[in-house]
């Protein structure tokens with residue numbers, strides 16, 4: 269099936285299989301920042317935005333992206349770098365495996381939540397797992413990034 273999608277503000281026609289997941293389609297079309305981790309909708313690594321909302325691309329059929337706006341981290345390099353600097357300053361960056369999905373979620377949270385509490389931040393980020401750092405350093409960094417520390 270052929271679908272039309274807007275990826276990072278550019279209209280693209282994509283050929284997709286009926287049972288293909290969005291993570292595979294995006295990678296096939298060169299958006300290699302989109303990574304696969306657990307492949308079961310649990311780790312958050314494959315997060316992209318669909319119409320500005322963080323969405324697990326390993327659990328979203330590509331056909332459901334037809335006519336939607338998809339955003340990957342390729343389009344948010346400056347913003348992602350800024351968050352990464354806060355993570356580095358708090359010692360919350362290690363292998364970086366979780367970073368692509370984590371950063372997409374943090375950037376969505378910044379747009380969506382005004383002055384969030386610790387609990388609201390933790391709730392928003394609960395779907396993004398990190399096997400290296402623990403979450404205390406991440407929370408410190410994100411609070412500073414959001415200006416709520």
Ligand code: FES
Nearest residue numbers: 305306307312326
């Ligand atoms: S790869 Fe999609 S949630 Fe883990």
Ligand code: FES
Nearest residue numbers: 364366398399400
């Ligand atoms: S920094 Fe290694 S998994 Fe998060």
